[in-house]
Amino acid sequence: MTAAVDAQPAQRRASFSRIGWVGVGIVGTVVAFAAGAPLLTPYRPTAPSGAPLAPPGGEHSLGTNAVGQDIASQLLAGAQVSLLIAVIAGGGSLVIGAAVGVVAGWRGGHTDAVLMRVVDLLLATPRLPLLIVVGAYVGASLWAVAAVIAVTSWPPGARVVRSQVLSLRGRTHLRATVGFGAGTWHTLRRHIVPEVGLILIAGLVSAAGRAVMIEAGLSFLGLGDPSRTSWGAMIRDAIDFGGLLYTDAWSWWLLPPVLAITVLLLGFTFAGLGLEEAVNPALRRHRAVPA
Numbered sequence: 001m002t003a004a005v006d007a008q009p010a011q012r013r014a015s016f017s018r019i020g021w022v023g024v025g026i027v028g029t030v031v032a033f034a035a036g037a038p039l040l041t042p043y044r045p046t047a048p049s050g051a052p053l054a055p056p057g058g059e060h061s062l063g064t065n066a067v068g069q070d071i072a073s074q075l076l077a078g079a080q081v082s083l084l085i086a087v088i089a090g091g092g093s094l095v096i097g098a099a100v101g102v103v104a105g106w107r108g109g110h111t112d113a114v115l116m117r118v119v120d121l122l123l124a125t126p127r128l129p130l131l132i133v134v135g136a137y138v139g140a141s142l143w144a145v146a147a148v149i150a151v152t153s154w155p156p157g158a159r160v161v162r163s164q165v166l167s168l169r170g171r172t173h174l175r176a177t178v179g180f181g182a183g184t185w186h187t188l189r190r191h192i193v194p195e196v197g198l199i200l201i202a203g204l205v206s207a208a209g210r211a212v213m214i215e216a217g218l219s220f221l222g223l224g225d226p227s228r229t230s231w232g233a234m235i236r237d238a239i240d241f242g243g244l245l246y247t248d249a250w251s252w253w254l255l256p257p258v259l260a261i262t263v264l265l266l267g268f269t270f271a272g273l274g275l276e277e278a279v280n281p282a283l284r285r286h287r288a289v290p291a
Helices: 002-012 019-033 071-107 109-124 127-138 142-152 155-169 172-179 184-195 195-218 229-239 256-277 280-286
Strands: none
Touching: 019 071, 019 256, 071 109, 071 142, 071 155, 071 184, 071 195, 071 229, 071 256, 127 142, 127 184, 127 195, 142 195, 155 184, 155 195, 184 195, 195 229, 195 256, 229 256
């Protein structure tokens, strides 16, 4: 009997998986490079600092672009923009989604129905045209781009949080808490939010990855902040350069931002998988089953 009781908490506890630590390591490395950008390169990303299309080597470790701007400096500046977007837009979409999900799941009834219909409407609306239209009207500053991403990216998180809150509402200890006269704010703060804490953290990681991808796409389309260097803008400038693929310049101008976006998205994805397995250990057991 004791062994069975002890096994249940042990079953619920799940250590962070290896793939999760790999993701944390990747994201941490990008953060370190972005934070150390002023020390790692002496050039301004927007100022010409060498001969056009200079190959990697010497004073330019990753070469220069068509106007002589240092690629390494632009890559580090793009990392700063991507991480800032990940924090602002990812965090904003998580806050909106969590608030809507908690209210819908806890209040239920007409409130739940109305909020979920709004979620369904946003999920059914094509994301890219909506982002382009809203971005064109709001403006092209970094804060505006982050706000647009946050406002259009929260519905998936709201669905996940709502499902968890609906599950928690039926548990005995919550019914007893409400029965003894606990208010809504007390119940949400002391019982609901701690229960969905790990889910919110996992949602933040996923939202951050989506925000990085969306920002790169908007910058590639020319809807990003023109005063800041981003990876999407680097890809756009490289592709717009005529004859790029007929020279070796693509390998130091186009390839680095593409790889940077891919690596950072993999980092967020791996970290999100690790958090999801910590929240739901059954995911790890299913992944461990041999094919």
